[in-house]
Amino acid sequence: MQLALTEDQDLIAKTAADFVAENSPVSRVRELRDQADATGFSRALWKEMADLGWVGIPFDEAHGGAGLGMAELVLVMEALGRSLAPEPFLSTVLLAGQALARGGSEPQQKDWLPGLVAGEKILSLAYQEARSRYDLGSVETRAEATGDGFRLTGEKIQVLDAASADAILVSARGDAGVGLYLVQAGSAGLAIEPQTRLDGRSAAIVRLDGVAVGSDAVVGTPAGGGELLERVVDVATVGLCAEMLGGMHEAFDLTLAHLKERQQFDVPIGSFQALKHRAADVFIELELARSTVMAAARAVDEQSDDVAKLVSLAKARCSDAYVLATNEAVQMFGGVGMTDEYDIGFYMKRARAAEMTFGDAAFHRDRWARLAGY
Amino acid sequence: MADLDTFRSEVGSWLDANCPEALKGDRTSAIDGVWGGRKWEPTRPEQRTWLERASAQGYTAPTWPKEYGGGGLSPAEAKVLSQEMAARRIPAPLTGFGLSMIGPTLLRFGTEEQKQEHLTKITRGEIRWCQGYSEPGAGSDLAGLQTRAEDDGDHYLINGTKVWTSYADQSDWIFALVRTDPDAKKQEGITFLLIDMDSPGVSVSPILLISGSSPFCETYFKDVRVPKANVVSDVNAGWTVAKALLGHERSMIADAFGGGAGGAKRSLADRARRYLGDAADAPVSDASLRERIAQAELDTRAFLLTVQRAKDAAKAGQQPGPESSIFKVYGTEINQRRAELMVSIAGPSALGWEGPGFEDDELQLTRDWLRTRGNTIEGGTSEVQRNIIAKRVLGLPD
Numbered sequence: 001m002q003l004a005l006t007e008d009q010d011l012i013a014k015t016a017a018d019f020v021a022e023n024s025p026v027s028r029v030r031e032l033r034d035q036a037d038a039t040g041f042s043r044a045l046w047k048e049m050a051d052l053g054w055v056g057i058p059f060d061e062a063h064g065g066a067g068l069g070m071a072e073l074v075l076v077m078e079a080l081g082r083s084l085a086p087e088p089f090l091s092t093v094l095l096a097g098q099a100l101a102r103g104g105s106e107p108q109q110k111d112w113l114p115g116l117v118a119g120e121k122i123l124s125l126a127y128q129e130a131r132s133r134y135d136l137g138s139v140e141t142r143a144e145a146t147g148d149g150f151r152l153t154g155e156k157i158q159v160l161d162a163a164s165a166d167a168i169l170v171s172a173r174g175d176a177g178v179g180l181y182l183v184q185a186g187s188a189g190l191a192i193e194p195q196t197r198l199d200g201r202s203a204a205i206v207r208l209d210g211v212a213v214g215s216d217a218v219v220g221t222p223a224g225g226g227e228l229l230e231r232v233v234d235v236a237t238v239g240l241c242a243e244m245l246g247g248m249h250e251a252f253d254l255t256l257a258h259l260k261e262r263q264q265f266d267v268p269i270g271s272f273q274a275l276k277h278r279a280a281d282v283f284i285e286l287e288l289a290r291s292t293v294m295a296a297a298r299a300v301d302e303q304s305d306d307v308a309k310l311v312s313l314a315k316a317r318c319s320d321a322y323v324l325a326t327n328e329a330v331q332m333f334g335g336v337g338m339t340d341e342y343d344i345g346f347y348m349k350r351a352r353a354a355e356m357t358f359g360d361a362a363f364h365r366d367r368w369a370r371l372a373g374y
Numbered sequence: 375m376a377d378l379d380t381f382r383s384e385v386g387s388w389l390d391a392n393c394p395e396a397l398k399g400d401r402t403s404a405i406d407g408v409w410g411g412r413k414w415e416p417t418r419p420e421q422r423t424w425l426e427r428a429s430a431q432g433y434t435a436p437t438w439p440k441e442y443g444g445g446g447l448s449p450a451e452a453k454v455l456s457q458e459m460a461a462r463r464i465p466a467p468l469t470g471f472g473l474s475m476i477g478p479t480l481l482r483f484g485t486e487e488q489k490q491e492h493l494t495k496i497t498r499g500e501i502r503w504c505q506g507y508s509e510p511g512a513g514s515d516l517a518g519l520q521t522r523a524e525d526d527g528d529h530y531l532i533n534g535t536k537v538w539t540s541y542a543d544q545s546d547w548i549f550a551l552v553r554t555d556p557d558a559k560k561q562e563g564i565t566f567l568l569i570d571m572d573s574p575g576v577s578v579s580p581i582l583l584i585s586g587s588s589p590f591c592e593t594y595f596k597d598v599r600v601p602k603a604n605v606v607s608d609v610n611a612g613w614t615v616a617k618a619l620l621g622h623e624r625s626m627i628a629d630a631f632g633g634g635a636g637g638a639k640r641s642l643a644d645r646a647r648r649y650l651g652d653a654a655d656a657p658v659s660d661a662s663l664r665e666r667i668a669q670a671e672l673d674t675r676a677f678l679l680t681v682q683r684a685k686d687a688a689k690a691g692q693q694p695g696p697e698s699s700i701f702k703v704y705g706t707e708i709n710q711r712r713a714e715l716m717v718s719i720a721g722p723s724a725l726g727w728e729g730p731g732f733e734d735d736e737l738q739l740t741r742d743w744l745r746t747r748g749n750t751i752e753g754g755t756s757e758v759q760r761n762i763i764a765k766r767v768l769g770l771p772d
Binding site (some may be wrong): 002003004152254259260268270271273275276277278280281283284287288289290291292294295313316317362365366368369370372373374 | 523557643646647655657658664667669670671672673675676677679680682683686687689690692696697700703704757759760761764765766767769770771772
């Protein structure tokens with residue numbers, strides 16, 4: 001494993017940073033929130049990102065993708081995280097897209113992946129329930145066998161980008177175990193009710209009232225969905241960690257600029273040692289977080305034995321570091337940090353939402369210990 | 375690559391033929407290793423044989439030029455040598471400040487005469503060096519040092535006291551910072567000087583630490599005459615030399631601690647199971663200890679990955695990134711946290727000082743833990759390190 005960027009990777013990172021700086025300022029987050037539109041992102045910008053090749057990074061060339069891996073995708077995710085860009089990488093590319101790419105049948109991949117890579121199809125994955133907390137295996141939604149297919153009944157919460165999805169992959173428990181089922185938008189018995197979260201990301205309650213799907217809607221096998229979901233969420237977690245890395249770095253950069261500019265007692269407040277040492281501590285955590293994200297991305301690509309441990313390492317560190325960086329940011333901004341007018345609050349809200357997606361730091365420390373055998 | 379493979383097999387054969395059997399499998403830490411010098415007594419005779427054979431081959435300083443007693447190896451070859459030694463569990467033939475600190479400094483800043491005079495003696499383990507930086511009145515504010523060097527023709531006359539001189543009582547020479555210009559701005563009046571500890575007027579007194587050992591000394595200079603030829607680099611340019619060397623010392627300290635933490639003999643979880651009475655492979659039954667163990671392991675792994683990232687970037691020819699500035703402060707703090715955790719795990723068994731009722735490793739743990747409290751003080755305190763990060767990396771104003 002090499003923890004250094006190649007020239008090609010460096011170019012992707014720079015291109016992504018430039019594009020995001022030019023086309024996706026953080027002010028978009030405020031505009032989208034104030035519009036209160038259920039989609040929550042820009043279809044036009046998503047199409048542009050697809051045309052740039054970003055959406056297709058982790059998909060096979062046979063489906064129109066670039067055939068690259070997480071080592072490359074994390075560079076784009078980091079750039080997007082810097083400006084809190086809400087485009088549906090997590091739901092479409094990293095969750096549903098990876099579930100289809102890693103576990104889907106050939107017809108499913110043919111039907112969905114080329115459109116996804118082209119930026120035309122939005123997909124979502126519904127795995128979370130009211131009582132599941134971070135346990136992917138805690139699934140109360142039922143999948144009843146009906147002879148020629150299945151009938152799905154249950155309720156999923158905080159399903160990302162469900163409102164704009166052309167299809168939703170749903171985890172449900174059947175007689176054989178937990179499976180993933182592909183449900184097309186507009187199916188009879190499917191109801192989507194948008195939720196409003198503190199970070200403004202598009203999320204919804206997905207209700208399934210006896211939704212009928214064919215046997216060809218099973219992604220993988222009716223019993224293998226739990227294992228597939230675990231693998232896919234590990235991959236998606238790496239992508240989320242990269243987004244968090246971008247967010248924490250931007251929040252820290254905004255803080256440093258404020259420390260150099262804001263004058264009190266006739267000097268810049270960044271000259272105070274109490275603040276300098278705390279800034280140094282945030283910096284240390286950011287550097288450590290970066291190393292863990294690079295390692296986890298490469299572990300996924302190399303299919304190494306300790307993928308799950310490295311993913312938990314990255315998520316535990318990124319969760320703690322993003323919360324630290326944004327809590328310190330608001331404190332160091334002082335009163336203006338508490339105002340809606342300043343952008344820094346958006347980062348603190350996103351830090352919490354990202355922390356509690358796919359398990360917080362305590363969850364992942366526990367998972368690390370279990371994987372390590374203690 | 376083919377050349378490296380050939381080199382690997384040659385080195386392997388040489389090691390098999392030359393390293394005494396009795397030493398194989400005995401990879402002691404640097405602290406217990408062979409430091410050489412006139413006062414050195416090998417704990418086993420094979421250590422001397424191994425030192426003589428390795429230094430004749432240039433393998434005590436593999437990357438130094440051959441003309442100064444080194445092996446003339448490329449970094450890639452030196453890595454192969456170290457891998458082959460590790461594979462055979464062969465201990466380093468020699469360690470110490472000569473090889474790690476003053477040698478590289480002389481290679482960069484020394485005169486030809488100084489290199490000829492000192493480097494080969496270092497590689498052969500004939501002369502042991504110590505470092506004279508801190509003074510009773512100059513700790514974190516190192517540039518405030520007061521040891522005076524008065525011009526006395528072709529000599530300097532040295533008067534003053536150095537403190538925290540590691541192993542000065544066992545060393546033959548000292549490299550020291552002395553004040554040659556008391557009127558200049560404090561960083562600008564300092565000179566880097568090599569002093570023979572046998573010179574009349576040098577005396578040494580060990581300092582007993584809270585851990586019960588005395589690795590450090592106080593070293594006194596009373597009218598000590600030192601030839602001006604022993605100045606390294608220019609007169610009054612000692613601060614530049616010292617900073618270059620200090621950066622090296624900090625990365626060495628961080629490396630030692632980070633590496634040590636990663637390669638501990640027994641895992642933290644195994645230690646916990648031993649004291650909690652848990653079955654092997656069972657979850658650690660104390661939830662609070664288990665959480666602290668996981669946090670310590672995450673901290674350690676994240677740190678080691680960051681060290682690897684810096685090395686990989688350097689190998690790829692990239693400029694050193696800001697990440698290396700965190701090594702000293704974070705490496706030492708992890709080392710302390712792990713030691714604290716081991717004490718918590720051992721509970722009352724960590725309270726032994728000597729005598730019956732405690733296992734040897736428990737007595738050692740107590741003293742090791744006490745010793746770690748110095749890690750965030752020596753080589754630049756954590757507070758000074760954070761000031762450096764804030765100023766040099768984050769660009770925060772003075």
